[in-house]
Amino acid sequence: MLLSVSPDETHAAELAREQAYVTTLYTKLDAERVDAQRRLDETLRLTGGTPQARTERDVATTLYTDRLAQLGSVEQGLAFGRLDFVPGSTEETTYIGRLGLFDEDDDYQPLLVDWRAPVARPFYLATAASPEGVRRRRHLRSLTRKVTGFDDEILDLAAADQGQDLGLAGEAALLAALEQRRTGEMSDIVATIQAEQDRIIRAPLGGVMVVQGGPGTGKTAVALHRAAYLLYTHRQQLTTRGVLVVGPNSTFLRYIGQVLPSLGETGVLLATVGQLYPGLDADGVERRETAEIKGRLVMADVLANAVRDRQRVPDPVLEVEYEHDVLKLDRKTCTDARTRARRSRRPHNPARRLFVSDVLDALTRQASRKLGEDLLDSQDVQDIRAELAADEHIAAALDELWPVLTPEGVLDDLFADRERLGSAARKHLSEAERALLESSRDAKWTPSDVPLLDELAELIGVDDTEARVERKRREREDRAYAEGVLDILEQDEEIIDEELLRVSDVLDAELFAERQQERSELTAAQRAAADRTWTFGHVIVDEAQELSAMDWRLLMRRSPNRSMTLVGDVAQTGAAGGARSWGEVLSPYVEDRWRLEQLTVNYRTPAEIMAVAARVLAEVDAGLTAPSSVRETGVPPWSVRSADLASELPDLVTAELSAVDGGTVAVLVPAARFDEVSAVLGAFGERLSVLTVERSKGLEFDAVVLVAPDEVVAGSPRGLNDLYVALTRATRRLGVVRTGDDVPALSVLG
Numbered sequence: 180m181l182l183s184v185s186p187d188e189t190h191a192a193e194l195a196r197e198q199a200y201v202t203t204l205y206t207k208l209d210a211e212r213v214d215a216q217r218r219l220d221e222t223l224r225l226t227g228g229t230p231q232a233r234t235e236r237d238v239a240t241t242l243y244t245d246r247l248a249q250l251g252s253v254e255q256g257l258a259f260g261r262l263d264f265v266p267g268s269t270e271e272t273t274y275i276g277r278l279g280l281f282d283e284d285d286d287y288q289p290l291l292v293d294w295r296a297p298v299a300r301p302f303y304l305a306t307a308a309s310p311e312g313v314r315r316r317r318h319l320r321s322l323t324r325k326v327t328g329f330d331d332e333i334l335d336l337a338a339a340d341q342g343q344d345l346g347l348a349g350e351a352a353l354l355a356a357l358e359q360r361r362t363g364e365m366s367d368i369v370a371t372i373q374a375e376q377d378r379i380i381r382a383p384l385g386g387v388m389v390v391q392g393g394p395g396t397g398k399t400a401v402a403l404h405r406a407a408y409l410l411y412t413h414r415q416q417l418t419t420r421g422v423l424v425v426g427p428n429s430t431f432l433r434y435i436g437q438v439l440p441s442l443g444e445t446g447v448l449l450a451t452v453g454q455l456y457p458g459l460d461a462d463g464v465e466r467r468e469t470a471e472i473k474g475r476l477v478m479a480d481v482l483a484n485a486v487r488d489r490q491r492v493p494d495p496v497l498e499v500e501y502e503h504d505v506l507k508l509d510r511k512t513c514t515d516a517r518t519r520a521r522r523s524r525r526p527h528n529p530a531r532r533l534f535v536s537d538v539l540d541a542l543t544r545q546a547s548r549k550l551g552e553d554l555l556d557s558q559d560v561q562d563i564r565a566e567l568a569a570d571e572h573i574a575a576a577l578d579e580l581w582p583v584l585t586p587e588g589v590l591d592d593l594f595a596d597r598e599r600l601g602s603a604a605r606k607h608l609s610e611a612e613r614a615l616l617e618s619s620r621d622a623k624w625t626p627s628d629v630p631l632l633d634e635l636a637e638l639i640g641v642d643d644t645e646a647r648v649e650r651k652r653r654e655r656e657d658r659a660y661a662e663g664v665l666d667i668l669e670q671d672e673e674i675i676d677e678e679l680l681r682v683s684d685v686l687d688a689e690l691f692a693e694r695q696q697e698r699s700e701l702t703a704a705q706r707a708a709a710d711r712t713w714t715f716g717h718v719i720v721d722e723a724q725e726l727s728a729m730d731w732r733l734l735m736r737r738s739p740n741r742s743m744t745l746v747g748d749v750a751q752t753g754a755a756g757g758a759r760s761w762g763e764v765l766s767p768y769v770e771d772r773w774r775l776e777q778l779t780v781n782y783r784t785p786a787e788i789m790a791v792a793a794r795v796l797a798e799v800d801a802g803l804t805a806p807s808s809v810r811e812t813g814v815p816p817w818s819v820r821s822a823d824l825a826s827e828l829p830d831l832v833t834a835e836l837s838a839v840d841g842g843t844v845a846v847l848v849p850a851a852r853f854d855e856v857s858a859v860l861g862a863f864g865e866r867l868s869v870l871t872v873e874r875s876k877g878l879e880f881d882a883v884v885l886v887a888p889d890e891v892v893a894g895s896p897r898g899l900n901d902l903y904v905a906l907t908r909a910t911r912r913l914g915v916v917r918t919g920d921d922v923p924a925l926s927v928l929g
C-alpha cells in the first residue's frame with residue numbers, strides 16, 4: 180500500500196525536527212550559562228596571592244562576566260537560520276545564530292555558528308545566481324524557545340529567473356521584520372542582513388570607510404552590526420583600545436542603546452560629541468548660527484590666539500615688591516623669556532616652566548646685584564632664587580604674565596569679554612559673528628563648545644596626572660574592599676565547611692553587584708570615557724553629515740590610526756556647519772585615502788511616502804536619487820489644513836494612534852512650535868512623541884504627523900533637507916498638517 184503524505188504533514192514533521200534541534204541548542208546554552216557562572220563564582224572566591232595572580236584573576240573575572248552577559252543576551256532568537264549545501268560539497272548543514280555553540284563530546288563540532296563567522300557568510304550573500312554551494316537557505320521563526328515556522332529559499336537558477344529586482348535575501352523573513360510595530364527602541368537585524376549591508380559590515384578594519392545611503396537604508400543598523408563584527412573578528416586588538424560609536428544626540432543614543440547588548444557586545448562606548456570631554460555632558464541649547472560659527476575651522480586659530488594673548492609682557496615695566504625693595508621686570512627680558520617658551524612648542528601650561536625659570540633667573544641677577552654680587556657665593560645665589568620663587572608678589576606677577584590656564588576658564592573668558600574676543604578673532608570673524616559668540620555664554624556648555632574645549636586642552640596641555648592618580652587610588656580601594664568582603668566570607672565558610680557552602684551562595688547580592696560594577700569599570704569603554712586623551716581602536720560615526728569641522732578635529736584626535744566607519748547622508752544634513760560632501764570633510768585628514776560604500780534600498784519608508792519625499796529631494800538637489808523602498812503599504816499619505824491646532828491636532832493624533840494599533844506615533848514640529856504643540860498633546864502617553872525635526876534625526880515611528888512644513892523649510896538655510904528628514908521617519912503612515920503657505924514639493928498631497 181502506498182502511503183500518501185500531505186504537504187501539511189511534511190511541514191509539521193520538519194517543524195518538529197527543527198524544534199528538536201533548537202531545543203538541544205537551548206539545553207547547551209543553559210549548560211554553558213551554569214558553567215560560566217560556576218567559573219565566575221570560583222574566581223571571585225579566590226583572594227590574595229601575587230600581583231600576577233591577581234591580574235590573572237581580574238582577567239578571568241572580566242572574561243566570565245562578559246561571557247555570562249553574552250549568554251544572557253542571546254535568549255531570543257538564538258538560532259535563526261540554516262544552510263543546506265549541494266550534495267558533495269565540503270560543508271554540512273549549518274545552523275546560524277546569535278553566537279557559536281560547540282559539542283565538546285564530538286571533537287568540538289559546531290552546533291551553532293556565530294553569524295559573524297566566515298562560514299555564516301553565505302547566509303547573507305548567497306543568491307540563486309551565485310549560490311556559493313548553498314542549496315537551501317532556511318529562515319527560522321521563533322517565539323521564546325518555540326520554533327513557530329520557517330521560510331525556505333531554494334537557490335537554483337529557476338529561482339534566479341523569478342526576477343528579484345532588489346536582490347533581497349530571505350524576503351519573507353525580511354518583510355516580517357519590517358512589518359513589526361516599532362517600540363521606540365531599535366532592534367538588531369542579525370537574522371535578515373542584506374547582501375549590500377553584509378559587505379559593509381564585514382569590510383576590513385583599517386582605513387576610513389564612508390557609508391553613504393538615503394534614509395532608512397540601514398546605515399545605523401549596519402554601523403552597529405559592524406561594531407559587533409569587528410569586536411568578534413579583531414577581539415584582541417579592539418578590547419584593549421575599545422570602539423567608539425558617536426551619535427547625534429542623547430535621544431538617538433537611547434534609541435540605539437539596546438542593539439549592541441542584544442548582540443552580546445557591551446564594551447562599546449556610545450557617546451555624542453558633547454560627551455567626549457570627560458566630566459561634561461554638554462547638552463545646552465543654542466542658536467544654529469552660533470553653533471555654525473563655533474564649528475568653523477578658523478576657531479582653531481581663534482583659540483590659539485586666545486591662548487597666546489594670555490602670554491603677556493609688561494608695557495614697559497612691571498615693578499615687583501621684594502624684601503622692602505622693588506625689582507623691575509622689563510619688556511625685553513619678558514619678551515625673550517616668552518619667545519623661548521613659545522619656541523619650545525610645548526603647550527601653554529608645560530611651557531610656563533621655561534618662562535618662569537627665565538624670569539626668575541633675571542630677577543635673581545637683579546636681586547644679587549642689589550645685595551652686592553661679589554659677596555655672594557653660588558649657594559647664596561641659589562637661596563635667593565628659591566626665595567624669589569616662593570615670594571607671593573613675584574608669584575602674582577608671574578601669574579599675570581603667564582597664568583596657569585584651564586580650557587573652561589579660557590573659553591568662558593573669551594566669550595564673556597568683547598576685548599579678548601576682538602583681539603583673538605578680529606581677523607577671522609566679523610563683528611556680528613563675534614557678537615553671536617559673545618551672547619552665547621549662558622549657563623550651560625553646548626555640544627559645539629566641546630570641540631573648542633578639547634582644542635584648548637591640546638593648546639594648554641592640561642595635566643591630568645592628578646585625575647589619573649585619583650582613578651588608580653579608587654580602583655585599588657575598591658579592590659581591597661571587595662577582597663575584604665570575600666575574606667570575611669571565606670572565614671565563615673571555614674566554620675561551615677561541611678555544608679560546602681559556596682561563597683556566591685552567601686555573598687550578599689548588593690556586594691556582589693558592587694564587585695561586578697568594579698569589574699565593568701575596568702572595560703576599555705569605561706576607561707576611555709574618563710580619559711580625554713584616549714585613542715580608540717575603531718571609531719564609528721552615525722549621522723556623520725552633521726559634524727562640524729571642529730567636531731572632526733576632535734574625532735580625528737581620538738582616532739590617530741584612522742580606522743573609522745562614517746555613516747551618513749549628505750542629503751539629510753541639517754546643521755549649518757555640516758557636510759556638503761564627504762571629500763570636503765575628509766581631505767584635511769586623509770586626502771583622498773578613504774573609500775565610499777553606498778546603500779540603496781530603503782527598508783523603513785513605504786513606497787507611497789517615499790514618492791512624496793523624492794520630490795523634496797529633487798528640490799534639494801536634482802542630481803540626488805532617493806533610495807528605493809522595499810515595500811508598499813497601500814496607505815497613501817494624507818494632508819489637511821488646520822486653522823486651529825489646539826483643537827484639531829488631538830483628534831488627528833488620536834486617529835493615528837488607533838490606526839497603528841499599539842505602535843508609535845511622532846508629531847514632528849519646527850523648533851519654534853515645540854512648546855505650543857507639546858502643551859496641546861501633553862496627555863497622550865508613551866506611544867506619542869512630540870519632537871523637533873532636528874531631534875527626530877535617525878529615529879523612526881509607525882506613523883508621523885508633520886506640522887507646519889512651510890515653517891520647517893523656512894526655518895533654516897537647509898530647511899528642505901530638514902523636510903526630507905521629517906517625511907522619511909515613518910514606517911507605515913504619514914500625515915501633514917498645513918498651517919501656513921503651501922510647500923510646492925508637497926502639492927501632490929493635495
Ligand SMILES: Nc1ncnc2c1ncn2[C@@H]1O[C@H](COP(=O)(O)OP(=O)(O)OP(=O)(O)O)[C@@H](O)[C@H]1O
Nearest residue numbers: 368371372373394395396397398399400782783877
Ligand atoms: N536587513 C534588514 N533587516 C531588517 N530590518 C532592517 C534591515 N535593514 C534595515 N532595517 C530596518 O530599517 C530601518 C531603518 O534602518 P536605519 O535606521 O539603520 O536606517 P538609516 O539609514 O540609519 O536611516 P536614516 O538615515 O533615516 O537615519 C530600521 O528599522 C532597521 O531595523
